[in-house]
Amino acid sequence: MKNILRFTILAYVQMMISPALSAQERTAADSLRQNAVRVFIDCWHCDMDYIRREIPYVNYVRDVKEAQVYILRTTQSTGSGGTEYTFTYIGQEEFEGMNDTLVYHSNPDETSDQVREGTTKMLSMGLIRYVARTPLFREIEINHPRVSEETEVFDRWNYWVFEFEFDPELEMEESLKSSNWDNSINASMITHALKYEFSADMNFRRTKYDYEDSIYIRNRNSWRLENLLVFSISEHWSAGLRADLTSSTYRNLNSSLDIVPSVEYNIFPYSESTIRQLRLLYGIGYSYNNYIDTTIYNKTEEHLLEQSLDIAYQVQQKWGEINISLEASTYLHDFSKNRIELDSYIRIRILKGLSLSINGGIARINNQITLPKGDLSEAEILLELQELQTAYSIDGGIGFTYTFGSIYNNIVNPRFGNGNYY
Numbered sequence: 538m539k540n541i542l543r544f545t546i547l548a549y550v551q552m553m554i555s556p557a558l559s560a561q562e563r564t565a566a567d568s569l570r571q572n573a574v575r576v577f578i579d580c581w582h583c584d585m586d587y588i589r590r591e592i593p594y595v596n597y598v599r600d601v602k603e604a605q606v607y608i609l610r611t612t613q614s615t616g617s618g619g620t621e622y623t624f625t626y627i628g629q630e631e632f633e634g635m636n637d638t639l640v641y642h643s644n645p646d647e648t649s650d651q652v653r654e655g656t657t658k659m660l661s662m663g664l665i666r667y668v669a670r671t672p673l674f675r676e677i678e679i680n681h682p683r684v685s686e687e688t689e690v691f692d693r694w695n696y697w698v699f700e701f702e703f704d705p706e707l708e709m710e711e712s713l714k715s716s717n718w719d720n721s722i723n724a725s726m727i728t729h730a731l732k733y734e735f736s737a738d739m740n741f742r743r744t745k746y747d748y749e750d751s752i753y754i755r756n757r758n759s760w761r762l763e764n765l766l767v768f769s770i771s772e773h774w775s776a777g778l779r780a781d782l783t784s785s786t787y788r789n790l791n792s793s794l795d796i797v798p799s800v801e802y803n804i805f806p807y808s809e810s811t812i813r814q815l816r817l818l819y820g821i822g823y824s825y826n827n828y829i830d831t832t833i834y835n836k837t838e839e840h841l842l843e844q845s846l847d848i849a850y851q852v853q854q855k856w857g858e859i860n861i862s863l864e865a866s867t868y869l870h871d872f873s874k875n876r877i878e879l880d881s882y883i884r885i886r887i888l889k890g891l892s893l894s895i896n897g898g899i900a901r902i903n904n905q906i907t908l909p910k911g912d913l914s915e916a917e918i919l920l921e922l923q924e925l926q927t928a929y930s931i932d933g934g935i936g937f938t939y940t941f942g943s944i945y946n947n948i949v950n951p952r953f954g955n956g957n958y959y
Contacts, residue, residue, distance in 0.1 A: 577604035616727025618645035759785040797822030830909035897933020
């Protein structure tokens with residue numbers, strides 16, 4: 538009886554204390570919401586839980602229209618193999634006109650945790666100018682642990698970066714055995730004035746399967762050497778040369794050589810490439826094809842001239858992002874041998890909490906001059922060992938996202954997993 542009474546009293550006391558603590562917590566939360574800067578972060582593949590923990594002195598809102606500061610994070614690959622992270626700050630409401638841009642560069646050997654730490658520190662630095670204009674500036678401390686000495690950096694590689702990849706895969710079942718070998722070598726040297734990229738890719742795929750007391754062995758092999766040299770002419774113009782050497786059993790190519798001089802014009806300056814691009818790339822060049830089997834046009838080899846035009850439009854703003862590319866090419870000896878392809882990804886914020894995303898592609902294909910003569914076997918079709926004749930290809934999807942409720946989402950609770958990833 539005494540134990541039951543003791544338990545009842547303790548439970549009653551806990552019930553009386555809990556509302557008081559909750560009220561204090563609510564008061565503190567309301568004070569934070571009233572004084573802290575409201576921030577909307579437009580970021581793909583960000584660890585928002587980590588950001589909320591490391592930067593607790595702002596309010597994270599879920600709608601861009603509720604924010605006092607809109608932050609857009611965009612990325613580009615650097616010549617070293619790392620990534621350039623650009624943070625664009627746009628002030629709204631009382632911070633209208635207070636805009637800024639900060640950049641963080643990661644190294645290719647940094648772990649995801651190191652990148653996450655570095656980008657979050659850069660993100661917080663850009664927020665300080667806004668927080669300094671609120672009462673919460675008293676809670677911010679800026680420390681520098683040690684004095685840095687200026688040192689001259691010597692790059693013994695002179696901007697060259699090399700990468701080797703070896704990726705074997707093996708799959709075994711009772712009636713099916715498959716092995717796949719992917720190997721690649723990449724080298725690049727990138728400066729503001731010059732860009733050179735070299736890659737060598739090799740793929741060897743072997744499939745062995747038992748069917749109706751028979752053993753079938755099929756191989757699909759390919760290799761490709763690519764060279765790209767680009768010269769920067771101005772903020773809008775570039776000129777370059779692409780030279781490729783290819784072999785592919787799938788495309789019926791024993792060997793293929795492409796040499797294509799090209800010129801590119803960007804409507805917007807290249808310095809704005811993280812925010813917007815509209816690039817027009819035109820190339821005209823020479824191709825030599827040596828075929829494994831006689832083609833449907835009775836060719837075992839041929840010399841060709843081909844021209845191509847690529848148009849790419851990319852923009853990332855508060856209202857969403859658009860990525861659209863249009864590629865068209867034709868052989869000069871026969872303009873009916875052509876291909877035109879349109880690919881797109883569009884994400885638009887329609888109104889508060891509602892966004893629309895569309896992705897898709899469509900291609901009109903009339904340039905399959907490498908197709909072998911004769912009928913394909915069932916195995917070649919099912920195992921995709923040979924390219925199939927087609928006049929078009931279509932893919933796509935559409936999605937809507939709608940969220941509603943509290944505009945504040947500062948709370949972090951990782952229990953049972955939360956799906957966030959970097």
